[in-house]
Amino acid sequence: MNINYIDWFKTDSQGTGLRIFESINSKISDNIIVAEFEPSIINAYKGEDLLYSIMKYMNNKNFWMSDMLVRGSQRIEQGNFKNEFNKFQNKIFRFADLLKSSPGWVEVSYFNTYESDNLINKRDLLLSCAIAITKKQYGFAIDLAKKAQLKYDDIIFKEILNFSIKKIHKNIFYVYSKKILQKLLTYFE
DSSP states (O other), X not given: OOOOOOSEEEOOOSSOHHHHHXXXXXXXXXXXXXXXXXXXXXXXXXXXXXXXXXXXXXXXXXXXXXXXXXXXEOOSOHHHHXXXXXXXXXXXXXXXXXXXXXXXXXXXXXXXXXXXXXXXXXXXXXXXXXXXXXXXOHHHHHHHHHHHHHHOOOHHHHHXXXXXXXXXXXXXXXHHHHHHHHHHXXXXX
């Protein structure tokens, strides 16, 4: 297909995500900025790539896990649910409304660490900063902006640094306010 780079790899391929990622030429896969998978925790498909396989593989690459959202479903057969609850309840509620979910799969994201400086260029640093900010990984955006400032004389990286710092300062105020409110509420209980 004459693809010589991939910025953002995302797959939800019913258990083949890792194999697809592994099939990419390492000159391309080593430079991917973000890799996202939706592996199972349990065996839902025959011979599928499970979460632990992806974690083990990515641990040996220059990537760090930036996000993991556990998803799942309820452990009850649909027939049992329908038999035990009346039709009125069945029409109003779904399993998810009434029963606790059990982990079944995850949405997991990895960022390139850029440990090898020779693999990174200005475009990749700028795009990485933009993606880090989009994913609210402000600390990593700061790290990337500082790394970029050492390599490139471009005001945009100073602006990214300042923007990310401001976002964290806003979070400091929010977290501090929330802790004060929680402390006050314990006095009134």
